Amino acid sequence: MSFLALALLAQSGGVAQDLQQAVTLEQQGHAAEAVAAYQKWLASNPPGPQWDETLLRMAALMSDPRKAVVSILDGLPKISTNEARHDAYVMVGELDELLGNWAGAQESYQNASLVPGNKDFSSLLESARILLQLGRFEEASGQVRSIIAICQDSRTVEEARVLSVKLDEIAGKTVDAEKTMADLLEGTLKSTLTAQNLATLYEVSVRLDLGARTKSIVELLKSRYPKSPETAVVTGQAARFPSPAALLGYGSGPYTGAPSKSGPTAGVPSGSGAAPEGTTAPTSRPTGTIAIQIGSYEDPTNADYRLQDLEHAGFHGKILKSRVGGKIYYKVIIPDVPLDKSQDEVVKLKEKGFEGFLLYD
16 A cells, blocks of 8 residues: 555545554654654554555654664564565665665665565665675675576666676686676677766776776766766776775685785686667576575585585585685585576575575686
8 A cells, every 4th residue: 555545544534543643744744753653553553564564654754764774673574565575675775774784784685685576686786786895705796697697677687797797806707807898898788888887897997907998988988977976086086985895905816815916817708698778678588507505614514514404494405615715615505406496496595594695606
């Protein structure tokens, strides 16, 4: 039920007096009093679609974002519809970003993307961006490549491919990074790249010392977005504020290692093409299989315990031994998951208390 419909019902006496009072107070601009009235109504009414919307409406009115987050999280177990649950997670993600709680925001966006029936790749992309800022590069890469492989929205796929360029450069996969960058800048998607995306590609081209490519990106920014902040930064007209990831000093190198200017360059080009703007997005389902990682451990005993938990929950897993940055890790995975069923499998894992992400490497 929309808030407008809620207000009309309140005016006609179709809802309880507390809710009618809350709507009236909100319309009159008395936010604090409206919040108190909404709280009273929520406390005395059973869960349902109207309860869901009232909770989110109340949270949106709160002047203190911390209290809004607490109210939503406290109410989440009572939310009755997947749509409202998705909206609640997105709202918490936005509020946590405002508060600087990046880890909380990332978890909320990831949860929003996993709510059944939504297939919200935009929230998954936000989750991946924050994971990158937090230095959790492998998780970010798994989410980005999931979007590229499965999402049918061309603009979201484009955003994910730009992010994959940065992640591949961080991982030392310079061949992949340069290949995807060339596809974006020389293909039919060139005209749709935003100033922010061009600035991201510029940063990577500078770190990879791609002189001609860097110059072409600057010229593209100047011609297409002459007054944008990104153009001002790359042309030296404005100072650049460092991001959390920049403060971590990331650069080429393995995900778990220190930044370096060298690293493995072999690899298979990552990503897939997105539909050009003005055309219909592809409707064919992805084919093939993929593994889903549940955890990564330096102690093989911990990996064994996690595998037992996974199998007791009804999943078939195995342990994959791999070397990352000179260390041996034992990854607990579910192998050979059909690609077109992978997101559904991640949701099932989430419902059983496991965090999983697609493993491409």
